[in-house]
Amino acid sequence: MKYKVTLNGRTYEVEVEHGKAMCVAEYEAYAPAAAPAAPAAAPAAAPAAPAAPAASAVNVTGGETVTAPMPGNILKVAVSVGQTVKEGDLLCVLEAMKMENEIYAPCGGTVTAVPASKGATVDTGAALVVIGGTAVAAAPAPVVAPAPAAAPAPAAAPAPAPAAVSAGTAVKAPMPGNILKVAVSQGQAVKEGDLICVLEAMKMENEIFAPCGGTVIQVLVQKGATVDTDAPLVVIG
Secondary structure (H helix, E strand, O other), X not given: OEEEEEEOOEEEEEEXXXXXXEEEEEEEOOOOOOOOOOOOOOOOOXXXXXXXXXXXXXXXXXXXXXXXXXXXXXXXXXXXXXXXXXXXXXXXXXXXOOEEEEEEOOOOEEEEEOXXXXXOEEOOOOEEEEEOOEEEOOOOOOOOOOOOOOOOOOOOOXXXXXXXXXXXXXXEOXXXXXXXXXXXXXXXXXXXXXXXXXXXXXXXXXXXXXXXXEEEXXXXXXXXXXXXXXXXXXXXX
């Protein structure tokens, strides 16, 4: 007798006869068919067409204004401005409650305005056609002049460049601080040990003295100035 045995993904065909088993065939195990792919999603519905704009208002003086007897959509406009019509002539077709309603001229005359347009949505009493009289153009909207642009802010003045130090002996700040007093002026003769200026630092007043005698050829600081360590204060030549 023959048997089919599936092991580790393979199928073996075994023949058993008189207590002995012999493999007579070997092949891949049967795999069930893959499930069908899910149907593709239905395409998104196309965006609805925008509604037709409502009929614009028209200013008229005198004449016969033919109005909409009910709300609806204008399917057809059969006349134009300047056209002569007789009583009973078709003016337009108004769709309302799934019915087409023909609007006729109540009198004869010349069409002076056609406020309605094909595709427009109108309300009850909306003006459709004006026969006779005088059409008055609506005043145009006033033109608003744009506000003048604000003037740009003036650019900040550049910081003054530090003064060049002349040749001579430069008296420098021993530490950062504020100048409380300048005791000399340019052209003044000084002796070694004369007071040059007073520097406030760490809440202490520090007197700066001339390291040599000579003439003051530059005064590089003024009262109230803030200086850093080694900033030149005075040059003695």
